[in-house]
Amino acid sequence: MGHPWVYSNEIEMTPEVKDLTPGVITTFENAAGEPIGTGMFNPRPLVVGRILSTEVNLKIDEDYIFNRLSRACALRDRLFPEPFYRLIHAEADGMPGVIIDRYGDVAVVQINTAGFSLLENELQSALKRLLNPNAIVFQRSSTVRTMEGLSLEPDEIFGKISERTELIENGLVFLTDLASGQKTGWFYDQRGNRAAVAAIASGARVLDCYCYLGGFGLNAAAGGAKAVTMVDRSEPALALAQAAANRNGLSNICKFEREDAFSFLEKAVKAGERWDVVIVDPPAFVKSRKDIAAGLRGYRKLLRLAAQLVEPGGFLFAASCSHNVDETAFSEQVRHGLADAGRTGRLLRAAGAAPDHPVHPFLAESAYLCSELLQLD
Numbered sequence: 092m093g094h095p096w097v098y099s100n101e102i103e104m105t106p107e108v109k110d111l112t113p114g115v116i117t118t119f120e121n122a123a124g125e126p127i128g129t130g131m132f133n134p135r136p137l138v139v140g141r142i143l144s145t146e147v148n149l150k151i152d153e154d155y156i157f158n159r160l161s162r163a164c165a166l167r168d169r170l171f172p173e174p175f176y177r178l179i180h181a182e183a184d185g186m187p188g189v190i191i192d193r194y195g196d197v198a199v200v201q202i203n204t205a206g207f208s209l210l211e212n213e214l215q216s217a218l219k220r221l222l223n224p225n226a227i228v229f230q231r232s233s234t235v236r237t238m239e240g241l242s243l244e245p246d247e248i249f250g251k252i253s254e255r256t257e258l259i260e261n262g263l264v265f266l267t268d269l270a271s272g273q274k275t276g277w278f279y280d281q282r283g284n285r286a287a288v289a290a291i292a293s294g295a296r297v298l299d300c301y302c303y304l305g306g307f308g309l310n311a312a313a314g315g316a317k318a319v320t321m322v323d324r325s326e327p328a329l330a331l332a333q334a335a336a337n338r339n340g341l342s343n344i345c346k347f348e349r350e351d352a353f354s355f356l357e358k359a360v361k362a363g364e365r366w367d368v369v370i371v372d373p374p375a376f377v378k379s380r381k382d383i384a385a386g387l388r389g390y391r392k393l394l395r396l397a398a399q400l401v402e403p404g405g406f407l408f409a410a411s412c413s414h415n416v417d418e419t420a421f422s423e424q425v426r427h428g429l430a431d432a433g434r435t436g437r438l439l440r441a442a443g444a445a446p447d448h449p450v451h452p453f454l455a456e457s458a459y460l461c462s463e464l465l466q467l468d
Contacts (some may be wrong), residue, residue, distance in 0.1 A: 095182055097130070097140025109134050113240050114205030116151045118444070131187065131206030135240045141187040141206065153213040159185045160221050167193075167447050174257045176447040177279045183449040183457055184237070188239070192275040194258050194267070196225040197250075199275040203235045227282070228269055246270065255331065261286050263313055264338050265304055266331045270436035273303065273328075273374075273415030280444035281306060281372065282411070284462050287440055288408050289314030289368060291464075294366035298322070298359075298400065300352040305332030305345075307370045307408070312341040316368070318329075322348045322355045356396035367405040371397045372462075377413035386413060387424055394428020400468045410462035429457040429467070436467035 097119060102108065111117070113133040119140055120126050129149040130142040143151060153216055164186045167176045178198070179191035183276040188204025196216055203206050211229070220226060255266045267276040285307050293315035300309035302321035309332070312319045319341075319374070323329050329347045336342040348355060352373065371393055377386030394409055401407050411421045418441070427433065443450070444460040451457040 092181065095130075095142045095187070095454055096138045096456075097142070097287065099134075099137055099139045102139055104134070106380055108132075110206075114207070114209045115319065116206065118147055131204065133205045133239055135205075136238045141182070141204065142189070143185065144379055151210070153217050156186070156214050157217040157220055160191075164221060170446050175260065175279070175350060175464045177445075178447075180448050181457065182454055185452045188235075190275060191218075192277065192279060194256050194269065194276065195223070196222070197228065197252055197269060198222060198224050198226075198254060199228045199230060199269055201230045201233055201275060203233055203239065203241070203242060205239045208239075208241055220246065226252045228252065230275065235317060247431065250323070255334070257330065260306070261289070261310055263309055263314075263335075264339065265306065265309070265335045265415065267304055268327065268331065277304065278306065280412070280460050281462075282445040282447075284408070284445075284464075285310040287442070287464060288368065288406075290317040291406055292368055292431070295405075296320075297368040298366040299370045299372075300397070301373045302332060303328050304349075305335050307343060308332070308345065309335060309339060309374060311368065311370075312336070312344055313339065316344065317456035318344050318346070320346045320366070322350055322352055324349060324351050353393070353396070356393075356400065358396045360396055360399045364400060365402045365405075366400055367402050368408070369397050369401050369405070370408045372408075372410045376412040376416045379413075380415055383415055386416065387420065390416070390421065390424040391427045391431065394425050395431040398429050398434045398467060404466065406439075406464065406466050407436075408462065408464045410460065413458050414456070414459045416461065418458075418461045425463050425465075429465075434467045436465045438463055438465050440464040 117132050128142045128145040130140050132140050174195050176467040178193045189207050190201040190455050192199045227249045229247045252269050256269050258265050268275045289310040292301050292311035295316050297311045297319045299314045299321045302308050302323045308319045308321040333347050336345045376389040377383050442464050
């Protein structure tokens with residue numbers, strides 16, 4: 092039916108199958124012995140098979156990867172005016188477990204499946220053929236790799252990168268540290284949501300919690316906000332956000348606070364502070380299924396605190412990037428948080444990730460970002 096994953100309980104695990112090299116390219120067959128397609132097999136994780144194509148005996152090599160990269164690049168170049176985007180988004184771009192973010196002439200790569208780990212050299216060669224980048228950063232520290240039996244290792248940089256890399260989003264210049272920043276350095280997935288918040292920020296006092304490198308806050312400032320307060324507990328991230336504010340001529344209306352977001356929100360509630368626009372875009376509260384209950388309570392508390400800080404008639408933007416929290420569950424916590432805060436309002440916009448983070452049409456699991464923009468009474 093098009094779903095690209097095969098689970099361990101769906102495979103006849105003979106001794107020969109169990110002994111296959113993790114990540115091996117093979118042909119999958121149904122119970123009747125009819126071929127389903129070509130894919131990668133790893134006997135270790137829950138998802139043992141990742142189908143790449145319904146074509147049987149397809150050769151997965153540098154040319155295959157180059158073709159996938161070329162198609163993905165053509166799509167992004169149609170979507171965005173500058174070469175700053177997510178180039179490869181795993182299954183949705185036909186490369187399971189592979190994430191590639193592009194920063195002009197620098198590519199940051201995460202390989203989180205055993206199959207593409209075996210093809211790392213071919214991937215690197217294909218990237219060089221397509222983009223001829225000044226540098227490629229391979230990140231191998233994601234804990235997702237351990238599920239595939241891959242080791243966690245320090246980043247490896249081919250070429251040279253500067254201490255501060257510039258990127259362009261919605262006409263603004265931002266700064267990131269590709270050697271030691273979070274994830275792949277920038278969260279391109281919120282591009283459209285940041286633009287939506289900026290569109291209602293004119294003349295507003297804005298609070299941006301979990302601001303990281305200033306994505307939401309600086310977009311709001313450029314959208315005409317009167318004053319923007321950005322909160323994050325990371326000193327290096329705030330330093331880059333402040334440098335970007337200076338770079339864009341927005342530092343006169345931006346204030347930066349280094350503090351834990353929950354602590355800041357609780358103090359602001361006690362002090363009776365209010366903002367016209369409040370943004371809460373936290374890191375994932377739910378890392379695995381066992382964390383769901385605690386994570387949902389965290390979202391509910393976050394929304395309760397944030398809602399209390401919104402001026403009547405003001406706006407609240409909230410997001411979740413937890414893979415294990417779907418749109419329905421997140422929306423429920425938003426409602427609970429509003430009720431706990433004694434607030435009502437209206438939902439203006441519910442959105443996922445930007446289009447350079449496409450969703451595989453047969454793999455609901457590839458949709459992970461949930462967000463809601465509300466006006467509160």
